[in-house]
Amino acid sequence: NAGVTQTPKFRVLKTGQSMTLLCAQDMNHEYMYWYRQDPGMGLRLIHYSVGEGTTAKGEVPDGYNVSRLKKQNFLLGLESAAPSQTSVYFCASIPTGQGRLTTGELFFGEGSRLTVL
Amino acid sequence: AQSVTQLGSHVSVSEGALVLLRCNYSSSVPPYLFWYVQYPNQGLQLLLKYTSAATLVKGINGFEAEFKKSETSFHLTKPSAHMSDAAEYFCAVSEGAAGNKLTFGGGTRVLVKP
Numbered sequence: 001n002a003g004v005t006q007t008p009k010f011r012v013l014k015t016g017q018s019m020t021l022l023c024a025q026d027m028n029h030e031y032m033y034w035y036r037q038d039p040g041m042g043l044r045l046i047h048y049s050v051g052e053g054t055t056a057k058g059e060v061p062d063g064y065n066v067s068r069l070k071k072q073n074f075l076l077g078l079e080s081a082a083p084s085q086t087s088v089y090f091c092a093s094i095p096t097g098q099g100r101l102t103t104g105e106l107f108f109g110e111g112s113r114l115t116v117l
Numbered sequence: 118a119q120s121v122t123q124l125g126s127h128v129s130v131s132e133g134a135l136v137l138l139r140c141n142y143s144s145s146v147p148p149y150l151f152w153y154v155q156y157p158n159q160g161l162q163l164l165l166k167y168t169s170a171a172t173l174v175k176g177i178n179g180f181e182a183e184f185k186k187s188e189t190s191f192h193l194t195k196p197s198a199h200m201s202d203a204a205e206y207f208c209a210v211s212e213g214a215a216g217n218k219l220t221f222g223g224g225t226r227v228l229v230k231p
Contacts, residue, residue, distance in 0.1 A: 004160075031217055033218075035221075040126055040223055040224070041223055042121075042123075042207055042221040042222050042223040042224050043161075043207065043221040044221075045218060045219075045220075048217070048218065050217055058218070090160055090161070092160075092161075094217070103149065103166065103168060104149045104151065104166070104168075104209075104211035104219055105151070105163055105166060106153075106161070106163070106219060108160035108161045108162070109160055110158075110159060110160045111158075111159075111160055
């Protein structure tokens with residue numbers, strides 16, 4: 001089972017360049033998330049989506065954009081990368097039951113390590 | 118708003134000793150609480166969760182956690198540490214079954230000494 005797959009796994013960018021991280025899940029989950037992980041700060045939510053065609057801002061959305069054109073894919077874009085965006089990025093998804101209730105159990109990808117020089 | 122505080126960013130224990138990782142939370146509604154573990158160069162995986170049933174929750178690999186509402190705590194324990202327990206551990210809170218966002222603590226890295 002593939003679960004949650006992130007591409008690319010590693011990337012080095014120069015300041016001002018743009019890029020897109022792709023997250024794909026094959027579990028038919030409604031909710032998807034992008035987090036960034038920085039030492040001592042845990043995981044911070046960047047953007048999330050509660051269904052195809054919807055997106056919402058999380059805790060640290062500035063400098064990022066997202067799109068959820070298909071239920072199984074959630075894209076994270078950096079239009080003009082900055083050194084402060086050097087981080088490890090994790091995509092995750094949650095299954096939902098009746099009434100869109102969720103147990104909150106996240107399924108994570110393996111992460112994408114981004115370095116901005 | 119919900120928040121999570123993990124006391125101690127690093128914990129060192131001897132193999133066979135008790136592991137105790139502390140987590141305190143704040144939430145305006147009855148919370149769902151989680152512990153996740155992250156092994157080097159991997160994503161997070163669920164260790165255990167509290168969803169308003171039994172206050173003592175047992176998870177994988179011999180870990181357990183106790184929900185104490187009066188103390189707003191959800192500390193993680195394991196009676197006897199194993200070398201394979203070396204990892205980073207994250208406590209997280211969600212706003213119950215209707216919540217669709219998890220808030221994570223800063224993480225505690227566990228080092229196990231032989």
